[in-house]
Amino acid sequence: MTRPLRGLALGVALGLAVTALTLGCGGPADGWPDRPGPKVLASFPPVASIAMAVAGPDAAVLPVMSGQSPHGGEPKPSELRLLRRADLFVINGLGLDDRLATKFAGTSARPIRVVNLGESLAAKDLLDGGACEHEGHDHAAHDSGDNTDPHAWLGLKHARTYATKLAAELGQADGPHAADYEARAKAFAAKLDTLQADGVTLFKDKADRKFLPFHASMGYFAQSFGLTMIEPIQVVPGQEPSPKKLEEIVKTCLDRKVRVIAVEPQFSAQSSAKRIRDELTRRGLTDVVLVELDPLETCPAGELTGDWYEAKMRANVVALAGALK
Numbered sequence: 001m002t003r004p005l006r007g008l009a010l011g012v013a014l015g016l017a018v019t020a021l022t023l024g025c026g027g028p029a030d031g032w033p034d035r036p037g038p039k040v041l042a043s044f045p046p047v048a049s050i051a052m053a054v055a056g057p058d059a060a061v062l063p064v065m066s067g068q069s070p071h072g073g074e075p076k077p078s079e080l081r082l083l084r085r086a087d088l089f090v091i092n093g094l095g096l097d098d099r100l101a102t103k104f105a106g107t108s109a110r111p112i113r114v115v116n117l118g119e120s121l122a123a124k125d126l127l128d129g130g131a132c133e134h135e136g137h138d139h140a141a142h143d144s145g146d147n148t149d150p151h152a153w154l155g156l157k158h159a160r161t162y163a164t165k166l167a168a169e170l171g172q173a174d175g176p177h178a179a180d181y182e183a184r185a186k187a188f189a190a191k192l193d194t195l196q197a198d199g200v201t202l203f204k205d206k207a208d209r210k211f212l213p214f215h216a217s218m219g220y221f222a223q224s225f226g227l228t229m230i231e232p233i234q235v236v237p238g239q240e241p242s243p244k245k246l247e248e249i250v251k252t253c254l255d256r257k258v259r260v261i262a263v264e265p266q267f268s269a270q271s272s273a274k275r276i277r278d279e280l281t282r283r284g285l286t287d288v289v290l291v292e293l294d295p296l297e298t299c300p301a302g303e304l305t306g307d308w309y310e311a312k313m314r315a316n317v318v319a320l321a322g323a324l325k
């Protein structure tokens, strides 16, 4: 029992930032909760939430990067310290957070098992190039150089596969609870089945099934419900489009009568989305609306639980269904 106490003292010494981060994630200051079972570090919130759903009370899960975009964010020193006692490090992979695994493997003093969830997906289930309808995007924000859309956690089928993979990995690390991990992964999958069915019902009578995403995040989500995602406003996450690009987007929306524009809570500067809405309205497209869709790339402190993933996905379904006609 001495390590958590030492961790607590260190956390106090390191000050508010560390405390805010770890308290936000449910653990005591600077470290892991004092409980038996595997210690799982997860690269960012959706991966952490799915891991929490599968872990239940039998394993501890903490996220890194909860407050910043996985597109190019950097873990804090306090997050790197969690590695000292972590057993598994779970990443999405697919070129998004792979660099973290490389970095962590080089930092950790003891071997840590990297679980790459993206590798559990069949090649046929992966979308291409930001999941847009047009080729030639700048994928500089991604690490791998390949053209796979990394946002697979936003596909319900993909999230179910992630849960199954996590149950197998946790079962391997903690044999006595293998059946419990498996049962929770199945319960998680059943919840997503219900969400899928509810979404299909909500979108069933929509004649208009197109939306303009803020960044190219929602391709797998759109696929889950037979919707169409137009080329995004921000091709490189975090970079607002040029005036020329804005005009191209406006033209595309006018041509295809795209009247639902997604904004994301993660991006404060979304003036481009509002400008597009105003321009479309000025040029005669009626009922243009902004709707908030959350790609789940960050999570406010204190909100992350095993239920968070399903709740946020459900909110996305309800919001988009409310906007489409």
Ligand SMILES: [Zn+2]
Binding pocket: 071, 151, 215, 216, 217, 237, 295, 297
């Ligand atoms: Zn993204």
